Amino acid sequence: MASSVFDALRQSFQVEGRRIASCHAARAKEIGERIQARLRDGLMDPRVHQGYFGGMRFEPPASYHTEASLLVAASPHSRSVLVLDLPGGLVEATIPSTYLADRVNAGNNEILGTVLGPLGCAFEPAILPLKTLAAWAGLGVYGKDNVLRIEGMGSYARLDAWWIDAGLPEASWGTPKTLARCATCSACLRACPNGCFREGIFSIDASRCLTFLNEGVGDFPGWLPQRAHSAAIGCLRCQEACPENAKHRRFVERRFIFDRQTSRAILDGRPAAALPPEAAELIRLLELEGHEEKLARNLSALLQIR
Secondary structure, eight states: OOHHHHHHHHHHHHHHHHHEEEEEEEHHHHHHHHHHHHTTTTTSSSHHHHHHHTTOSSSSSTSSSSTTTTEEEEOOOEEEEEEETTTEEEEEEEOOOTTTTHHHHHHHHHHHHHHGGGOOOOEOOOOHHHHHHHHTSEEEEEESOEEEOOOOOBOOOEEEEEESSSOOOOOOOSSSOOOGGGOOOOOOHHHOOOOOOOOOOOOOGGOOOOHHHHHOOOOTTTTTTGOOOOOOSOHHHHHHHOGGGGTTTTOOOOOEEHHHHHHHHHHTTTOOOGSSSHHHHHEEEEEEEHHHHHHHHHHHHHHHTT
């Protein structure tokens, strides 16, 4: 039965161009232990650990059976663009593919409900280190930039995971694979203005990554080069430079175009409730309600180099 359920899920996800993998729920605890080991070994900045992993849960819901599983999915998802109307003209700001995934989430939930609902099988989102889970489950391979490449998608993918109250097959679990091309390529390293890369390992100093910095609060550190700013939130420099990504479509998922008055309000960091509906929706989709000043800060820094 486990195999037939997984096959039904795989076929449904494939129809939407998505790929899945499953593993035992107990693997989440292994992942948590690996994260802690990296912290102890000095391979992870404590601020990164707290910012990204502090609120994660590495055990399935208490009501789930002992044979519960984890399901992880990769969905093709490209960048979006924010267009501001400013006195000097229209300005575009990129929003990377990991954001604005409400349509992907809705599609995933529909598939899970359609396949698992008739079986009385519960599922709920798993808040876990998704790259680590997907890599160990064999869903993707690491690039030198510590970003996964998914077959048919490159790194332009959205990862999601769920606890499944059923035993799904564990087809693959083991040491993550790395992209062979990285052995002779340093395109991502050259593209990064922040010196994130570590010699000899497929890991970066995430505390120096623009994504971590512009998702945080407060002023940018003094050492951050002005030229580092490249997006409304997050960063795509290393992924855009990667030759492996060149063969994948770089379409625009969505384009948000705002008039001059709304553009000014966004740059002023006004709360979502004080913005026009379409701008408030953008703030909500970016999960920045109550943190509107982050977007304003990032855009202001970006505008200084335009």
